[in-house]
Amino acid sequence: MPPSSMDIGLETAPRSITENPPDANAGTTSPDYVSIRSVQGDHTHRRLKSRHIQLIGIGGTIGTALYVQIGKGLLDGGPASLFLAFTLWCTVILAVTLCMAEMVSSLPISSPFIRFAGRYVDEALGFAAGWNFFVFEAVMVPTSPWLTSGSLINVLTVKRYGEVEFWAELGKILLIVGLLAFTLIAMLGGNPLHDRFGFRYWQAPGGPFAELYYSGVLGRFLGFLQCLVQASFTIAGPDYVAMAAGEAVNPRQTLPRAFNAVFYRLTAFFVLGSLAVGVLVPYNNAELVRAYREGAPGAAASPYVMAMDRLKLGASGLPDIVNARWC
Secondary structure (H helix, E strand, C coil), X not given: CCCCXXXXXXXXXXXXXXXXXCCHHHCCCCCCCCEHHHHHCCCCCCCECHHHHHHHHHXXXXXHHHHCCHHHHHHHHHHHHHHHHHHHHHHHHHHHHHHHHHHHHHCCCCCHHHHHHHHHHCHHHHHHHHHHHHHHHHHHHHHCCCHHHHHHHCCCCHHHHHHHHHHHHHHHHHHHHHHHHHHHHHHCCCCCCCCCCCCHHHCCCCCCCCCCCCCHHHHHHHHHHHHHHHHHHHCXXXXXXXXXXXXXXXXXXXXXXXXXXXXXXXXXXHHHHHHHXXXXXXXXXXXXXHHHHHCCCHHHHCHHHHHHHHCXXXXXXXXXXXXXXXX
């Protein structure tokens, strides 16, 4: 298949790319100058600011996996395995973030992590990556309670879309910050039961590591591997930031800051979140086991909701807030 004019432009473009043209008063034009708009050929408007991109990257990653499904990892591996697995996987995300930030800042085109696969590896890989991402997003559509509103948001102009996403995703961040604060206060005794439980569930019922399939060291190792697999499917971020590269204002300055901010904030949320659920709920909690055995819907399987119920906080409305946000 012959290359398109867009691909030709990408391959023959000089290495030095800038957004702003040279000074017209200089009398000459540098041969290395090529505008980003002309290189990418994507007809984008570049209206997304750094705060928009950061919230899209963070909010696109934070979801029910951090509030609800994370309880499955606690059940399989115990609090220590869950915490270690999420911490270890964040080092992998750091490597991906640094590589992606370098590449996207060098060539800020739309859908870069898909198009880079074809550009730098092989067109077949780019084709496969595109379809893989399409199937991934298509499968998520039936499970999204915000399908109608999400479709309406996507027909807005880029700037308005960025503002709507900014304020919508801000709610996710406020919720996780609130749940982390709840964990700290509750473990220190600030709960209706005045139970200063601290790291009690790291010692009981059987230590910080749960056994999976087998007893002994092998079972604990398999529990850790199960948590690591869950972390690999849960923690993302660089891809969502990269998708906004084609619409970023001044990408040379905006994107590096956005990549750094998203990585450090997501790392804090996921690592602290994995620590928090191990503090709040024992891995053999009967309600937790029953929720995953019976496939409890919505936030009923959330360790945070279970902890709130155990601490007699149902009348406070806190469980209802979590349920309303994710059900």
